[in-house]
Amino acid sequence: MKKMFWTLMVMLLTVSSVSAQQKPLVLGKSHAMQRVEVKNHYLLLPVQEREDNANIRVLVGGQQVQSMNIRLAVDKVDYYVPLDIQRFGTKDLLLDIMFYGDRRFTGAMKDFLCWQEMKQSNTFDTTNREKFRPQYHHTPAYGWMNDPNGMFYKDGVYHLFYQWNPYGSMWENMTWGHSTSRDLIHWETQPTAIEPDALGDIFSGSCVVDQKNNQVVAFYTSAGRSQVQSMAVSKDNGKTFEKYAGNPILVSKEEDFRDPKAFWNADIQRWNLILAVGQEMHIYSSDNLKDWTYESAFGKEYGCHDGVWECPDLMKLPVRGTGKQKWMLICNINPGGPFGGSATQYFIGDFDGKKFVCEHTDTRWMDYGKDHYATVTFDNAPEGRHIALAWMSNWQYANQVPTKQFRSANSIPRDLDLFEYNGQTYCGVTPSKEMLALRGKTGNKLPQTGELIIDLKGSTEITFSNSLGEQVVMEYDAVKNTFSMDRSRSYASFSEAFPCKTVAPTYGAMKQLRIFIDHSSIEAFDAEGRMAMTNLVFPTEPYSQIKVTNNAKVTIYPF
Numbered sequence: 325m326k327k328m329f330w331t332l333m334v335m336l337l338t339v340s341s342v343s344a345q346q347k348p349l350v351l352g353k354s355h356a357m358q359r360v361e362v363k364n365h366y367l368l369l370p371v372q373e374r375e376d377n378a379n380i381r382v383l384v385g386g387q388q389v390q391s392m393n394i395r396l397a398v399d400k401v402d403y404y405v406p407l408d409i410q411r412f413g414t415k416d417l418l419l420d421i422m423f424y425g426d427r428r429f430t431g432a433m434k435d436f437l438c439w440q441e442m443k444q445s446n447t448f449d450t451t452n453r454e455k456f457r458p459q460y461h462h463t464p465a466y467g468w469m470n471d472p473n474g475m476f477y478k479d480g481v482y483h484l485f486y487q488w489n490p491y492g493s494m495w496e497n498m499t500w501g502h503s504t505s506r507d508l509i510h511w512e513t514q515p516t517a518i519e520p521d522a523l524g525d526i527f528s529g530s531c532v533v534d535q536k537n538n539q540v541v542a543f544y545t546s547a548g549r550s551q552v553q554s555m556a557v558s559k560d561n562g563k564t565f566e567k568y569a570g571n572p573i574l575v576s577k578e579e580d581f582r583d584p585k586a587f588w589n590a591d592i593q594r595w596n597l598i599l600a601v602g603q604e605m606h607i608y609s610s611d612n613l614k615d616w617t618y619e620s621a622f623g624k625e626y627g628c629h630d631g632v633w634e635c636p637d638l639m640k641l642p643v644r645g646t647g648k649q650k651w652m653l654i655c656n657i658n659p660g661g662p663f664g665g666s667a668t669q670y671f672i673g674d675f676d677g678k679k680f681v682c683e684h685t686d687t688r689w690m691d692y693g694k695d696h697y698a699t700v701t702f703d704n705a706p707e708g709r710h711i712a713l714a715w716m717s718n719w720q721y722a723n724q725v726p727t728k729q730f731r732s733a734n735s736i737p738r739d740l741d742l743f744e745y746n747g748q749t750y751c752g753v754t755p756s757k758e759m760l761a762l763r764g765k766t767g768n769k770l771p772q773t774g775e776l777i778i779d780l781k782g783s784t785e786i787t788f789s790n791s792l793g794e795q796v797v798m799e800y801d802a803v804k805n806t807f808s809m810d811r812s813r814s815y816a817s818f819s820e821a822f823p824c825k826t827v828a829p830t831y832g833a834m835k836q837l838r839i840f841i842d843h844s845s846i847e848a849f850d851a852e853g854r855m856a857m858t859n860l861v862f863p864t865e866p867y868s869q870i871k872v873t874n875n876a877k878v879t880i881y882p883f
């Protein structure tokens with residue numbers, strides 16, 4: 325395998341050593357304590373994914389300094405996760421552990437494998453061990469990832485934060501992980517950005533570059549006893565954040581109250597913030613980023629309401645070739661997507677800093693695949709661009725996809741704009757120009773990672789297959805003006821919801837397709853940016869053959 329494009333973090337490579345733990349103190353059926361004498365940087369915790377979560381409270385002198393949920397190994401170790409034990413600045417830690425599984429199925433706690441397998445070490449190896457790990461898409465070095473959060477651009481660097489579980493590859497312990505890039509393709513893992521506190525786990529949110537005060541301000545949902553909005557300030561370009569002492573800054577009686585996206589609105593010379601509240605979006609404004617005035621709600625009687633509205637975004641975009649500009653509101657919804665589960669819908673209209681007015685009544689999707697969710701854009705992107713990233717998965721099976729060391733990737737970066745078709749305005753999605761830099765020499769075989777360009781002369785079928793009979797079939801229908809991708813004959817035993825055929829409208833004739841292939845994804849775009857489709861695929865053996873009908877010309881760029 326070629327060198328990975330993302331940089332793996334190999335932590336503190338000093339002398340590595342392993343030291344046995346003392347025996348645990350077993351207290352009753354489900355409660356145990358484990359003393360840890362800190363000798364090394366990390367305590368490596370053994371995880372068994374099919375087990376229930378245990379809750380670990382890390383105590384120093386009787387005070388809780390950290391708490392997290394982790395599927396501690398009972399009789400098999402799937403992988404290890406590192407707990408930084410040096411950061412507490414003491415030699416003596418006490419782990420107070422509550423197990424939630426049923427002892428009839430697990431056996432006695434004293435026999436659990438985790439006691440034997442907890443180790444101390446100065447290193448944690450994040451070298452890739454997974455065949456489905458993407459090569460040029462962003463992934464976490466280890467652990468679970470969902471939504472992209474707090475994306476901003478400053479001084480030549482793109483910052484990407486993300487919903488992250490540092491203690492396992494299933495959703496839990498929401499923390500903001502952090503990666504940076506200069507070209508949106510090569511990502512470098514950075515230290516953890518924002519960690520859970522007594523207000524709750526750190527759910528999705530955004531960052532703004534506050535030029536006037538030379539700072540970056542993060543807004544996120546604290547998900548504890550209730551969902552409330554909090555903020556944190558960074559004076560070092562997003563490296564470290566200090567939580568605001570006046571948190572929470574927005575509260576509500578609504579249960580689903582989350583995912584704040586703030587932005588500077590030049591039209592009104594004020595800040596705006598949009599928030600997902602049940603099945604509506606609430607809009608606020610502010611002069612100082614701390615005090616927010618509620619302005620209006622949007623959503624009733626518009627778009628799809630078959631699930632909870634999440635992860636909003638709101639921006640002014642140019643309408644191609646017209647000199648006009650319009651506003652677009654992004655609304656991620658789960659479930660309720662066109663092919664089941666999660667998807668990104670959008671609304672086009674007008675916004676005066678207080679109220680968003682939608683100009684259409686139909687439901688519109690930004691991407692017609694099944695693995696495109698939580699889409700939001702970078703704050704302060706260069707050249708006035710609106711660059712979006714999506715989480716490349718679907719809540720229907722995200723926790724079950726066949727990876728262990730890490731779980732989930734982000735889509736390739738896409739630039740958003742608007743285009744007109746038959747008197748209506750739609751969202752245009754184009755692979756960001758940075759993707760062109762990956763093109764080198766052309767090849768003549770179907771690569772495991774690369775871009776295919778297909779010049780279309782009418783209806784065309786494109787099939788990827790391997791020697792095991794697994795295949796993905798794509799079809800452009802020039803009569804119906806649709807493009808489809810069928811992965812129902814690809815590996816899917818991990819979830820009944822995975823096999824599917826996704827279909828997109830093409831808004832007129834398509835002349836050229838751009839297809840990006842990585843180890844576990846296919847992203848297809850109309851080269852003119854009027855159709856996007858993102859789907860995961862897990863070929864047991866790489867797809868090695870490509871069949872194309874109707875004499876369509878294929879140009880292959882292996883990456």
Ligand code: FRU
Binds near residue numbers: 470527529582634
């Ligand atoms: C969307 C979402 C958000 C929430 C986050 C929690 O995928 O459900 O609404 O903030 O994930 O991880």
